[in-house]
Amino acid sequence: MKNKLIFLLLLCFFLDINAFAKDNRTLLKLPYATREDMLRSMRKYIGTMENILKALSKKDFVKVEELASYWLLGEQGKINLALKGNDQFIAMAVEFHTTGAVEIIKAARKKNLEATLMSLSSFFGRCNACHANFRLTEWPSTDYPPAAPKVIKIPSDYNEHEWIRREYKK
Numbered sequence: 001m002k003n004k005l006i007f008l009l010l011l012c013f014f015l016d017i018n019a020f021a022k023d024n025r026t027l028l029k030l031p032y033a034t035r036e037d038m039l040r041s042m043r044k045y046i047g048t049m050e051n052i053l054k055a056l057s058k059k060d061f062v063k064v065e066e067l068a069s070y071w072l073l074g075e076q077g078k079i080n081l082a083l084k085g086n087d088q089f090i091a092m093a094v095e096f097h098t099t100g101a102v103e104i105i106k107a108a109r110k111k112n113l114e115a116t117l118m119s120l121s122s123f124f125g126r127c128n129a130c131h132a133n134f135r136l137t138e139w140p141s142t143d144y145p146p147a148a149p150k151v152i153k154i155p156s157d158y159n160e161h162e163w164i165r166r167e168y169k170k
């Protein structure tokens with residue numbers, strides 16, 4: 001029993017080892033309200049991306065253009081950005097909200113599916129580039145003990161795709 005527990009603890013440690021790697025990204029030290037505002041808009045970005053992909057699957061380029069235009073830099077956006085306190089972050093955010101968003105709009109206006117997908121791909125690349133360099137929370141952040149494992153419910157039809165597990169070695 002004791003051995004099993006030690007084994008489990010060790011397993012948790014190894015599986016979770018990345019969680020112990022120090023986060024060396026630049027921390028933006030912002031007031032709580034500003035940070036929460038930023039994270040709220042970030043979460044909204046994923047919703048916009050969801051709707052853009054939906055519109056694209058219907059070849060509704062007018063909708064794609066309209067949705068991508070939410071990402072353009074407006075007057076209020078400039079004021080908010082100026083208060084982020086880091087030149088590199090501001091430069092990346094400006095490029096994202098100008099060059100990046102304009103690329104999607106231009107491709108959608110031409111109703112060019114490949115170019116629109118490509119512009120979305122580079123746009124996502126900009127999300128990743130910024131996330132790779134900046135963070136908003138201190139390291140180490142709030143810590144809690146590991147949660148007790150739960151029973152995971154797998155959709156019943158998942159097991160019908162035996163070949164998926166075979167070919168992808170899962």
Ligand code: HEC
Pocket residue numbers: 039040042043045046049089092093096123124126127128130131134135136137
């Ligand atoms: C110019 C920088 C920048 C760009 C561009 C950017 N983000 Fe972020 N985003 C951040 C930072 C900084 C955080 C906080 C990350 C952290 O503390 O680990 C963040 C956090 C997030 C989060 C976590 C939200 C939460 O509730 O914790 C999501 C989701 C997210 N971004 C989505 C996106 C998506 C999708 C895009 C592109 C369409 C994007 N971001 C573009 C800087 C950026």
